[in-house]
Amino acid sequence: MTTLENHHLRVSIRPKGAELTSIFHKSTGIEHLWQADPSVWGWHAPNLFPVVGGCLNNQLLVDGKTYPIERHGFARQSTFETTESTATHAVFSLRSSESTRIHFPYEFEFQIIYELNGPALTITYRVVNEDEKTVFFSVGAHPAFAVPFKPDEAYEDYFIEFEQAEALETHMLSSVGYFNGETKPVATEGSRLLLTKHLFDQDALVFKNLASRRVAIRTEKHAHSVTVDYPAFPYLGIWAKPGAPFVCVEPWLGCADSEGQQKPIEAKEAIQHVEPGHVFNASFTIAIA
Structure with a gap:
């Protein structure tokens, strides 16, 4: 387990x-990440x-061949190497291997970089x-934030506040998790x-056409909040x-x-996509107030 810490936050990464x-x-003494009760949902914040x-068909079609791939990919089940680590910064690396090529026939390095800066990660x-x-x-990301923040509050005390007031339209998923062409x-x-x-009785809300690039989890009961900024991610x-x-707030570069x-x-x-010899980067930030 890797721990990053400053005066504001302490975060852990496995x-x-x-x-x-x-x-x-x-x-505040508040743990803001869902603690992965396996009887409910056994993840904290999987990386997709x-x-x-x-x-x-649980398959990728690459160059005319099919490759088996599970929902959300293999990174969340893979063990990453910690290649850099300081008090406030860590880099985790997953490189292509015989086991990844079975599912994804490319040579790559996938890095996830965590950086604490004040009350933001x-x-x-x-x-x-x-x-x-x-x-x-x-x-994409899939962080689950614990709601309510305090034990004497209710889930219904909270709301997601979008950066802009806009007409929200979700793209509907079938019972097996594929888009069915319907919106609501x-x-x-x-x-x-x-x-x-x-x-969420009908599965996730999936937004493909948002103007907002920031959302916050808030309540009228106090000023504490969790804000997710995702400028590089068009899907949420x-x-x-x-x-x-x-509640999970999930910035995506891709979809089902x-x-x-x-x-x-x-x-x-x-x-x-990323061309040979090139590097792709996309960042989002979680800020705690």
């Missing part, structure tokens, strides 16, 4: 999946790579192309999406297991497949 396991706000969401995804061809991939308006109060126990998922005391015919990886919706 080697498996280079996954955040704790974001502890020192002045080289796919986001589910692929049709910046997470950077870096994909290094070590192949002789273009590497296509998706990448999501009710808001101005820029606020109210949290309720039944908000918001999800919780119905009735569970957390749509029902229908399987597409080659380069034609997948929201697919990213």
Whole structure:
């Protein structure tokens, strides 16, 4: 386990999946990350790579060949190497290997960089192309924040506040996790999406056309908040297991497949790419107040 700490925050990251396991706000004594109760949902903040969401037939189609791939990819189940570590900075690395090539036939290094700066944690995804061809991939985050913040509060006391007041429209998922082509308006109060126990009864809310690049988890009961800034991520998922005391705020560069015919990886919706010898970077920030 790697721990980063400054005057404001103490965060912990485990080697498996280079996954955040704790974001502890020192002045309030509040643990802001869901603590992965395995009877409810046994993750804290999985990192999604080289796919986001589910692929049709649980396969990737690359250069005319199919490769088995699980939902959200293999990075969250992989053990990362810690290549750099200071009091406030750490770099975790996953390199291509015989086991990754079974699922994803590219030579790469996938780095996840954590950096504490005041009351904020910046997470950077870096994909290094070590192949002789273009590497296509998706990448995303899935942090689960504990709600409510305090034991004497209720889940329904909280809301997601968007950077801008806008008409929210979620893209609907089938029972097996593929987009079905349907959309549905999501009710808001101005820029606020109210949290309720039944908000996620039909799976995640998936937003593909947001103007907002910042959301905050807030309550009217006090000024404490969690803000997620995601300037480089055009897609956003918001999800919780119905009735569970957390909410996931998920910046994505990629998404699940749509029902229908399987597409080659380069034609997948929201697919990213990096050329030989080049490096891809995308960052988001979690700030605690």
